[in-house]
Amino acid sequence: MRSFESPAATSRGCATQARLAFADRIAPCYANFVSAIKVALTPSAVVLALVCVGAAPARAQNVDVAVEMVQVTPTAVKVNDIVTIIATLRRLDPRPANTQPVDVLVQLFVDDATTPISTQTVTLRQGETVTVRTQWKATEGKHELRAKIAGLSARRRTPRDVRPSNDEARSAPIVVTPGSSPSSSSPAPSRASEPRTITTDELSMVGAR
Amino acid sequence: MAPPKRRARRRLAPLSLALLALAPASALAADFTFRVPVTLTNVPSVTSIRIDCGVWTGVASAAGTIIGTAFTIVPVSDGSYSGVVTVEVDASGTLTADQARSYSCWLTAMGRSSTGAEYGASPADMQSVYESATGTTLTSFRSSVSGPIPR
Numbered sequence: 001m002r003s004f005e006s007p008a009a010t011s012r013g014c015a016t017q018a019r020l021a022f023a024d025r026i027a028p029c030y031a032n033f034v035s036a037i038k039v040a041l042t043p044s045a046v047v048l049a050l051v052c053v054g055a056a057p058a059r060a061q062n063v064d065v066a067v068e069m070v071q072v073t074p075t076a077v078k079v080n081d082i083v084t085i086i087a088t089l090r091r092l093d094p095r096p097a098n099t100q101p102v103d104v105l106v107q108l109f110v111d112d113a114t115t116p117i118s119t120q121t122v123t124l125r126q127g128e129t130v131t132v133r134t135q136w137k138a139t140e141g142k143h144e145l146r147a148k149i150a151g152l153s154a155r156r157r158t159p160r161d162v163r164p165s166n167d168e169a170r171s172a173p174i175v176v177t178p179g180s181s182p183s184s185s186s187p188a189p190s191r192a193s194e195p196r197t198i199t200t201d202e203l204s205m206v207g208a209r
Numbered sequence: 210m211a212p213p214k215r216r217a218r219r220r221l222a223p224l225s226l227a228l229l230a231l232a233p234a235s236a237l238a239a240d241f242t243f244r245v246p247v248t249l250t251n252v253p254s255v256t257s258i259r260i261d262c263g264v265w266t267g268v269a270s271a272a273g274t275i276i277g278t279a280f281t282i283v284p285v286s287d288g289s290y291s292g293v294v295t296v297e298v299d300a301s302g303t304l305t306a307d308q309a310r311s312y313s314c315w316l317t318a319m320g321r322s323s324t325g326a327e328y329g330a331s332p333a334d335m336q337s338v339y340e341s342a343t344g345t346t347l348t349s350f351r352s353s354v355s356g357p358i359p360r
């Protein structure tokens with residue numbers, strides 16, 4: 001364990017004497033320096049300094065990110081069905097265009113609950129649209145699913161949300177009825193073109209051995 | 210009173226007619242049939258998977274307005290699965306299948322955690338939910354695929 005000794009405890013020896021002499025010489029100067037700091041550090045000066053430090057970085061960029069819509073699928077839902085909630089976000093900054101991407105923290109809620117069922121971060125450039133998806137096990141009753149922008153951040157200039165009124169949107173109400181659904185569901189058909197078969201890339205999960 | 214055979218025939222007649230009426234409807238193909246190859250390896254806690262597919266009006270993946278979605282649930286045993294899952298999606302509402310420009314399919318894994326509780330790992334949080342529920346590592350995964358609708 002390291003220990004630090006006071007000058008009094010090491011007052012013997014040449015080196016110690018030299019150190020004490022040096023301390024005596026700088027003491028008046030040190031006292032003046034401390035008193036100068038005391039004068040400068042009045043409460044109002046401290047507040048002013050902090051404001052200046054806060055304003056020092058480049059000015060905030062004006063950003064407008066909107067939750068355009070919240071969709072729920074399927075719409076005919078029974079208790080314990082897993083429904084998919086899709087929120088569409090769009091970045092609609094006022095001009096001039098700002099190319100710096102903004103990270104958007106999105107939260108999805110059921111009705112007016114304060115605990116989100118999902119929290120995700122998406123990155124948006126000006127004019128971009130992105131969808132955020134999550135799933136929810138339905139509970140009985142009439143529900144609205146809600147998406148809300150909980151925060152904005154960027155690497156360089158702090159984003160400032162210029163229109164907070166469009167930061168939240170709700171789905172159309174869905175009514176969750178008792179009972180159970182079959183394992184697969186599709187809405188009623190409304191055909192306008194030839195049926196198409198699409199083979200996708202592979203989905204996979206590999207666990208550690 | 211009619212003999213039992215004739216009575217049975219009378220009862221079956223409406224049923225036969227109903228089945229005939231339903232037959233053409235069930236034989237209609239969906240607007241979009243997605244064939245999604247799925248491989249699961251060494252994920253013993255997974256009891257079933259759900260494959261969702263959706264079609265959108267936007268050219269970019271899952272952009273624009275949603276035209277229709279559907280899902281298929283497949284049971285999984287012994288921690289592995291290899292096969293092609295078919296998901297049939299129809300246009301619903303006011304938008305038609307012609308307006309579809311992009312699709313997306315995604316995987317949700319459902320299972321039991323080490324404590325016995327049920328979990329559901331969706332694309333947004335697949336790794337974190339799986340690993341915290343099972344205490345094991347998910348070494349790799351691909352939980353969603355998307356692309357343009359072939360014209």
